[in-house]
Structure formats: C-alpha cells, structure tokens
Amino acid sequence: MALLETRGLTKEFGGLTALDDVDIDVEEGELVSLIGPNGAGKSTLINTITGRLPPTEGQVSYAGTELVGMKPFEIAQLGVGRSFQTASILPELTVRENVQVASFAAEHGSFRVNFFRRRDSFDEVQSRTNDILDTIGLDSKARMEAGSLPYGDKRRLEVAIGLATDPDLLFMDEPTAGMSPTETQMTVNLIHDLLADWGMTIFLVEHDMDIVFDVSDRIFTLHQGRLIAQGTPEEIRENPAVREAYLGGGEQ
Ligand SMILES: Nc1ncnc2c1ncn2[C@@H]1O[C@H](COP(=O)(O)OP(=O)(O)OP(=O)(O)O)[C@@H](O)[C@H]1O
DSSP states (O other): OOSEEEEEEEEEETTEEEEEEEEEEEOTTOEEEEEOSTTSSHHHHHHHHTTSSOOSEEEEEETTEEOTTOOHHHHHHHTEEEEOTTOOOOTTSBHHHHHHHHHHHHHHSOSSOOTTTOOOOHHHHHHHHHHHHHHHTOGGGTTSBGGGSOHHHHHHHHHHHHHHTOOSEEEEESTTTTOOHHHHHHHHHHHHHHHHHSOOEEEEEOSOHHHHHHHOSEEEEEETTEEEEEEOHHHHHHOHHHHHHHHHTTOO
C-alpha cells in the first residue's frame, strides 16, 4: 500500500472540471513533483488532499486512513504538512515564535488528540524548534521579527512552519519562487537534507524544471485537470503528451 493514494479524485467548480478522475500513488520516502501548465489543477489537487477543498468525487487515503471529510488540522495531525506561499507567517512575532505557534497549533488544534503523535512537553517543542531553525538555517535570525526578514528568509520560514507540524509527508508549493540562484541552491540542498536526514516524503509543486528534474524520484503531470503522465524525470522529459501540454500551453 502506498503512503498516499488518490482514487477517482474529481473537483468541479460550477461547469469547470478542475480535477478529472485523478489516481496517484506516493510511496514512503519518495520525492514526487507535480507539474503542469497554469490552471492545470495543481493547487486544486493539493487542496483536496489536504482538506482545504472537498472533492466532488473520489477518495484520498493516507497510511490507510480516508482523508475526505476530515478537517485540515486533523489531516495535519496525521502527519501531512504543507509549506505554502500563502502560509500564515505572523509578521509581528519572531522567527522562533512563528515555528513554536505552528508546532503548538498542530498539536492542540483538536480535543481529539492523537496520542501516538503527542509531544510530551514544552521542552520537546523547544528542542524540535531548535532542530528546525538549525536545519533551515534560520537559527541566527531566531529572534528577528518575521515581518522584517528578507524575502528568501521568509520563504524558508514558511518551510520551517511546515516542518513544525512534524509531518511525515510534506507538500511544498513552489519553494524557490522568487529566490535568487544562491537561495534556490540552498533550498534544493534543504530538500535533499529533509529526504536523507529526516526520512520525509515530499510532494513538490514547482515550475522550475531544472529543480524538478534534479530532485524528483517521479513526476506527475496534470493538464486540464487530467493526469496525462507519470514517471521518472527521464520518462517525463521524453513524454510526447507532456511536451504537447507545455508547448500547447505556451510555456516552456
Ligand atoms: N475556487 C475556485 N473557483 C472556481 N474556479 C477555480 C477555483 N480554484 C481554481 N479554479 C479553476 O480551476 C482550474 C485549476 O486551477 P488551479 O489553481 O488548481 O491550477 P494550477 O495548476 O494550480 O495553476 P497555477 O500553476 O497557475 O497555480 C483553473 O481553471 C482555475 O481557474
């Protein structure tokens, strides 16, 4: 059984089918990327998996648990995290406080606490926060107000907030968008570290094809809501349907 499975996942907005009967499997420890031209349905797929949007039809299972119908925080408590451009950085709090808040919110968002994932104490949250800040390279800026961080650091803080929920599966939405080449390289290194040292499974949405082809074990390609291809970077690079989707969409 795969760690994450979607079956027949479909989302309609009025007359528009944004996701059309999508079946994907993600194995534990994999790094998979989701690509597709603008409007292909990438955000919709992630939002239906993580509980932000109810699918019109279909199932999502994570480690054997059906996620459809669960609330986002319940899904987070199962070990599904997300690091998103729209993640809620609280600008007036420090970098450290942002990570702590996310960590506590993930743990105490519900009275139905999952005892197997419960952290024992405040100390454990502190120690995890230190690990995260260290891994992300924000330890020297831990006391800074989040709102005053430069852009690249804000993006990294979003990843830190995603990690604070203690995920086994982390969704990353365009983690390098708007970053300088140096910041981009740091982020790619971070992704490698998360896979190697944290044993995480990563689901990446990324427009930068160099990064996608560099880091991915497998790539899913969406076009007009349909999964048109899946395979290794080599297979996707050679896939005529993928080339057609991108050329037809006017993108590289
Ligand atoms: N809340 C919504 N209401 C109506 N239509 C929506 C809504 N969200 C998305 N759509 C439509 O669904 C389709 C898929 O959108 P989605 O944002 O999932 O694509 P995407 O692949 O993430 O695009 P991008 O790469 O531009 O972020 C688009 O046609 C979009 O206009």
